[in-house]
Amino acid sequence: MQCNQQDTQCKATSSGGLSSAAGGVAASSSSVAAVPATQTFVVASATVSASVSATTSAAASGQNLQTFTGALGGVTAPAVTAGGTGFVVQGSDSFVNLPAALGRPCDIQHNQCADAANSGSASGLTVSQCDQQDTQCKAAGLS
Known part of the structure; x- marks a missing residue:
């Protein structure tokens, strides 16, 4: 799994659990929390x-x-x-x-x-x- 610098949830999930900075939800290493991502694309041409x-x-x-x-x-x-x-x-x-x-x-x-x-x-x-x-x-x- 790749994480960017600002993706706290991704980093926490990769290391086995979610930190309190990611909403205070803990996850064990045997479960994976799905975090929806949103992306916006704009074509201005x-x-x-x-x-x-x-x-x-x-x-x-x-x-x-x-x-x-x-x-x-x-x-x-x-x-x-x-x-x-x-x-x-x-x-x-x-x-x-x-x-x-x-x-x-x-x-x-x-x-x-x-x-x-x-x-x-x-x-x-x-x-x-x-x-x-x-x-x-x-x-x-x-x-």
């Missing part, structure tokens, strides 16, 4: 809100959420659509969150691009170019 709103609208209409269009060696990134319990990557897996779903097509595209470069089926294509495209694809998923 119009850009994030607009991006989430646009993504939500696109997902609701069944559109491809993968916006990256690079296609070295003729290899495109598979589509990402809303479905199941979150998002589905064409020909691959389902993901609960959008960032993970948008990253997977980049991985698939990179592997297929590297295969084309290594096999020589795409004249002049190098794995280094595929690496650069992968970086661009993943950056597009974050914007």
Whole structure:
């Protein structure tokens, strides 16, 4: 169990009991007192809100959420659509969150691009170019 400097209850629980500073409740080493934690997260960005709103609208209409269009060696990134319990990557897996779903097509595209470069089926294509495209694809998923 990790405790921060100000978490008296956590430290007391880790050592086998709660001190009087933690509310005067004693606990033996064989019992554990559950202490609920509260966390507040605030997002204060119009850009994030607009991006989430646009993504939500696109997902609701069944559109491809993968916006990256690079296609070295003729290899495109598979589509990402809303479905199941979150998002589905064409020909691959389902993901609960959008960032993970948008990253997977980049991985698939990179592997297929590297295969084309290594096999020589795409004249002049190098794995280094595929690496650069992968970086661009993943950056597009974050914007």
